Amino acid sequence: MWAYQAREIDSPIPCPYAKEFRAIAQETVFSRVTETTPPEMFTKAQQLLLSLYQDLTERMQQKDLFHFPSARTGRHWCVLAEYEHAYHRLRNFARMYDPPPPPPEPAPKPQPLTDAELMERLKEYVKRRTKETFFGQNQEEEESA
Amino acid sequence: MTLAHHRTFTKDTRLDQISRSLINWESALYNGTYILGAKGSGKSTLAADIALYHFFKGNPQCIIDPLGVGTIDTFLWQVWRFLQDMPPEIPSSYHDLFWKQIIYINVASAERVVPFPLIYKTGQERSLLEVAERYLNTILMTSPWLMHAQVQGWPPLHLIGSQTAITLAALDYPLTLALDLLRHPEEWRNAGRFAQAVKNYPESAPAVQFFLEEYIPAGQAKRQRLLNPYFDKVFVFNLDDNLRAMFGAIKHGIDFDEVDHKGQTVLIDFRHETDPQLKRFKLLWIFSTIFEYIRLRGRKDTPLGLIIDELATLSQHITEGENPLANLLDEFINVYMRNHHIYFTCAHQSIYQLDEKLRHTLLSLGTYLFGRCAEITEARELGELLWRNDPFRVKHNRKVWGKLDPPYPIRLSQHSWDYLRQQYPRYPYYVLDAEPEFMNIEEQREEAANQLMDLSLFDFFLRPSLREGEVSTDVYKVNLASMVQDNVTGEACYLDQDVVAQIRSLLEAASGMPIKTLLAEQDALVSKDTKHHVPRVRKPDTADASQKPPSAAVPALPNPPAQQHHQRRRLIS
Numbered sequence: 001m002w003a004y005q006a007r008e009i010d011s012p013i014p015c016p017y018a019k020e021f022r023a024i025a026q027e028t029v030f031s032r033v034t035e036t037t038p039p040e041m042f043t044k045a046q047q048l049l050l051s052l053y054q055d056l057t058e059r060m061q062q063k064d065l066f067h068f069p070s071a072r073t074g075r076h077w078c079v080l081a082e083y084e085h086a087y088h089r090l091r092n093f094a095r096m097y098d099p100p101p102p103p104p105e106p107a108p109k110p111q112p113l114t115d116a117e118l119m120e121r122l123k124e125y126v127k128r129r130t131k132e133t134f135f136g137q138n139q140e141e142e143e144s145a
Numbered sequence: 146m147t148l149a150h151h152r153t154f155t156k157d158t159r160l161d162q163i164s165r166s167l168i169n170w171e172s173a174l175y176n177g178t179y180i181l182g183a184k185g186s187g188k189s190t191l192a193a194d195i196a197l198y199h200f201f202k203g204n205p206q207c208i209i210d211p212l213g214v215g216t217i218d219t220f221l222w223q224v225w226r227f228l229q230d231m232p233p234e235i236p237s238s239y240h241d242l243f244w245k246q247i248i249y250i251n252v253a254s255a256e257r258v259v260p261f262p263l264i265y266k267t268g269q270e271r272s273l274l275e276v277a278e279r280y281l282n283t284i285l286m287t288s289p290w291l292m293h294a295q296v297q298g299w300p301p302l303h304l305i306g307s308q309t310a311i312t313l314a315a316l317d318y319p320l321t322l323a324l325d326l327l328r329h330p331e332e333w334r335n336a337g338r339f340a341q342a343v344k345n346y347p348e349s350a351p352a353v354q355f356f357l358e359e360y361i362p363a364g365q366a367k368r369q370r371l372l373n374p375y376f377d378k379v380f381v382f383n384l385d386d387n388l389r390a391m392f393g394a395i396k397h398g399i400d401f402d403e404v405d406h407k408g409q410t411v412l413i414d415f416r417h418e419t420d421p422q423l424k425r426f427k428l429l430w431i432f433s434t435i436f437e438y439i440r441l442r443g444r445k446d447t448p449l450g451l452i453i454d455e456l457a458t459l460s461q462h463i464t465e466g467e468n469p470l471a472n473l474l475d476e477f478i479n480v481y482m483r484n485h486h487i488y489f490t491c492a493h494q495s496i497y498q499l500d501e502k503l504r505h506t507l508l509s510l511g512t513y514l515f516g517r518c519a520e521i522t523e524a525r526e527l528g529e530l531l532w533r534n535d536p537f538r539v540k541h542n543r544k545v546w547g548k549l550d551p552p553y554p555i556r557l558s559q560h561s562w563d564y565l566r567q568q569y570p571r572y573p574y575y576v577l578d579a580e581p582e583f584m585n586i587e588e589q590r591e592e593a594a595n596q597l598m599d600l601s602l603f604d605f606f607l608r609p610s611l612r613e614g615e616v617s618t619d620v621y622k623v624n625l626a627s628m629v630q631d632n633v634t635g636e637a638c639y640l641d642q643d644v645v646a647q648i649r650s651l652l653e654a655a656s657g658m659p660i661k662t663l664l665a666e667q668d669a670l671v672s673k674d675t676k677h678h679v680p681r682v683r684k685p686d687t688a689d690a691s692q693k694p695p696s697a698a699v700p701a702l703p704n705p706p707a708q709q710h711h712q713r714r715r716l717i718s
Contacts, residue, residue: 110234112233115641115644119644119651121240125237125244125245126652128241129245129655
């Protein structure tokens with residue numbers, strides 16, 4: 001609705017059902033939404049809004065058969081539009097107040113090399129080293145020369 | 146490439162911490178470091194920390210450890226723990242960089258040795274005499290009393306030893322062939338080796354002349370008299386394969402220039418040498434070899450670390466006359482150490498292990514690190530070196546009491562005076578002055594000695610050298626317990642003997658050369674055709690005998706050995 005007001009055009013006129021929906025939703029749901037509301041409460045609030053919409057729609061069809069059939073045309077702001085409005089409002093609150101994702105679990109600290117692994121590395125080094133003793137190298141050099 | 150290029154992974158040694166907090170450790174090491182401490186005071190751990198400091202700085206160094214279990218084992222264990230603390234994803238080739246920096250030498254190995262030939266040429270010698278004198282000077286250091294034995298001591302040994310070594314050096318032969326030369330000089334002459342020696346090095350002509358004109362014509366008894374002291378020193382090299390391979394090799398097993406260039410650490414381990422005489426000889430010979438390199442090295446920007454643990458094993462107590470080792474160390478410390486940028490560190494247990502001259506030489510080092518003393522007399526002497534005695538040091542201030550007397554008539558008797566003083570508390574005694582009482586020198590000595598006696602494990606008093614010619618007047622107490630503590634838990638982490646023994650055996654295989662190869666190389670020097678087997682006659686040889694055919698010219702020895710060296714060789718071949 002504020003979008004209509006901002007553009008200085010005639011704002012839609014909410015019907016009594018829409019007004020009732022808004023009042024109940026404000027009183028029971030939106031007034032209780034805070035930054036500390038847990039995510040599961042938003043889900044419940046969503047279900048409450050839906051059931052409220054269904055109740056109102058059912059009552060409307062029973063009592064007022066000639067209620068303007070479409071809320072999406074003209075200046076009639078019906079309960080469906082009010083429900084959609086509330087739905088998006090609540091969803092945005094839920095997104096905004098989502099708790100920050102938990103920090104990723106620290107990567108497991110690498111286990112230091114065991115004595116056996118380290119000794120294996122040393123053995124490999126010695127194996128390589130003994131292959132390249134200077135006797136061997138000298139012989140190869142002489143042969144190549 | 147030295148480890149200084151790999152500072153990403155390096156260890157903060159205890160010396161680094163001291164260096165940051167107390168002193169400039171580079172200056173302290175520059176003027177030499179003297180570590181003293183009773184058994185179990187942690188001096189070898191301290192020496193190992195100094196070695197680690199050089200290792201991670203990329204400084205070349207040689208560590209001589211007569212016992213092995215102290216400095217070398219601790220050093221290897223520290224390197225091992227350092228590699229263990231590295232992230233496991235580091236490739237093993239990175240570990241190789243560290244292992245390549247370590248050359249481990251077991252001087253008494255039965256399979257692989259690193260040769261330290263008794264005759265070697267550096268190319269800088271003035272003459273072959275200099276080559277020959279090296280071994281003889283080492284003999285003199287191991288047995289200084291030879292100098293006082295004129296008949297069967299130094300003079301004949303020097304005469305025969307120098308002529309023999311010059312001849313062998315001229316032929317590029319090892320000293321292990323000295324016995325063969327001295328027993329069968331005629332065969333050497335007939336094989337043309339003397340002529341070859343003069344051809345190779347004309348300066349060897351006097352030595353060859355000695356053999357041809359004096360030694361060969363001399364009778365057996367005279368020869369024996371001349372040879373006895375020299376044989377006593379050289380015969381062992383032919384009886385043990387390890388000694389023959391190590392001291393009779395053609396060239397050095399270590400290229401000290403390469404060590405210097407690459408910033409390597411040479412660990413020389415004497416733990417397996419059980420014979421004390423041989424151990425002392427090997428220690429002195431290897432030290433002399435390193436000293437020879439230091440002389441020729443000159444001054445370089447990179448310092449060369451030299452760490453000798455248990456220095457007392459090198460020395461002999463000399464009650465009178467000169468101690469050759471003290472002279473050598475004196476020359477090293479006062480002339481070469483600072484001029485040639487050597488970071489010298491030595492450690493031993495007590496100053497009473499050394500004679501006076503050597504003690505004074507070592508006490509001229511700049512930095513002292515004194516641990517717990519075993520006895521109070523030594524602690525008093527060391528305490529006096531560490532702390533300056535101050536004759537005006539105030540022990541405490543004594544109060545001087547005073548009192549003002551009330552104005553009474555003078556005529557009163559003494560008794561009345563006393564009575565009146567007691568009756569008038571308005572005039573009490575008060576502290577008039579404070580008079581200092583000085584601590585006498587003996588008390589200061591005792592206090593210093595007690596401080597040294599009360600030191601616990603890994604505690605040391607450090608008196609650093611600040612710069613050349615200046616030592617600190619402050620003495621710091623340092624603790625090295627963190628050397629053996631785990632970085633994370635802080636618990637004491639002593640070395641694992643089994644692991645270190647395995648490291649040693651592997652590194653030994655990487656550094657040493659097979660004894661069989663070295664012996665085969667020596668045997669190949671004397672070719673088969675020149676191997677002598679000629680009849681001998683009893684008559685001594687004459688000057689013109691060289692003109693005759695070899696078989697007729699060479700006399701036989703009166704008492705030939707039961708199994709001659711050359712015969713054995715022939716049988717084997």
